[in-house]
Amino acid sequence: MSVPSAAEQRLKLRTELRKARASAGLTQRQVAKVMEWSPSKLLRIESGEVSISVNDLRPLLTTYGISDRHQIEYLLDLARGSRKLPFAEYRDVFRSEFVQFLALEASASIGRYFNSLQLPRLLQTEEYARAIAVAYGSSTTLNGTEERMLEAQLARQDLLLSENCPELFFILDEVILHRQVGGRGVMRAQLQRLAELSKHPKVTLMVIPYTAGAHAGIQGPFTLFEFAGEEKPETLYIETAQGDTIESDKPEKTRRYLELFWQLEDLGIRDNIDVLTNRLIERMDEGVDDLAALLEAPPAA
Structure with missing residues (x-):
């Protein structure tokens, strides 16, 4: 046991x-x-x-x-x-609420993640994550605190290599796959990483296509954790525009977001993610910029 x-x-x-x-x-x-x-x-x-x-x-x-x-x-x-929580050594750079989030992520039996602007942290390559951190900051280089935050983010990904890796479900908006964070080379490597992760036995990746139109997930990213023990309620984290997280384990709220996640699953494409990412890589290698190509295309007769 x-x-x-x-x-x-x-x-x-x-x-x-x-x-x-x-x-x-x-x-x-x-x-x-x-x-x-x-x-x-x-x-x-x-x-x-x-x-x-x-x-x-x-x-x-x-x-x-x-x-x-x-x-x-x-x-x-x-x-x-309970004295030594995972990631406790990062209390100097994160709020206690986020350290608690990291600890719950490490002990959950199921994790559900939705994002419409950038890849969830567990899926990001170091170069992609660094480009996001630089975009958030006021300098082209990260300071000591920002480097430690990036270090913690990458350490989270050890969960994917763990024997006790939970069931992880990720829903992404299609726009995330087209935004070239960090430039063409960084995004190419990131798409290859997604193709690899799509074969992970505990990871399910889904993409909501543009054709789905407006949907409730547009209101913002959120994460849901479920736990094996009955004494641990489902926990919801909603990410704010400032990067903070709002926690709730109230059943009426977690249930509402779980139903929302299921609705988004119905909109998403979950098969052949590796085929999708490889096609995007091919277009990238050919130098195709979808928006630029559309603007340069002759108008329909």
Whole structure:
């Protein structure tokens, strides 16, 4: 039996602590006062943003009236196992919410990604990712912080090589495949990478063609995670224009976005992605610029 990841154990612990406080009939403010904590500390613990030490957990369980030895040991074990989240070493460059996102991504059983402007991070080559980072910045070179963010992004892709790789579903808008991020050479290599990934046993790639017209996904990118354990709810992340993520595990919201993902799947082409990318590479090698070719073409008679 595999050992739960740090992210899974933190999720379990936060769920158990919320239940324990509710059973004790205490508010967050009341608990914070008894523990002599700031209210924000308990809020961050219950949201899973930060871990809780064993030394802090013992008196907290006493406050909640938990005295069963086996239950106490179970919760203490969860606290010990949740201390080291994946990508915790990047807390100096990412907000805690995004570090939590990375941890959940590593422990999910299913990941669903939709993007209409650029390739999802898990699919990007280093050169493509660097070109995106430069476009976001104010200089043609990345500073130290930006280099570390790029390093973390590439480290995420180790998930694709893992024996425990989750089922990953990616829906892309066709425009992503035509935008030559980083120039012709960079995009050519990126398309080759997509062709390779289309053969990955845990990866499903889908492309929504231009002919699909307007669709609900145009409102912006989002990611959905599902987990094997019942105590871990589906989690939704919506990416804002500023690159921040908004998290929600409310069933009514995650269900709505799951249904949206299924609708987008019905619009997408999922077969022969390698054929599609190879044809785009051929057009690129021939120097064909679709928009320029259209403008230069003689008008229809």
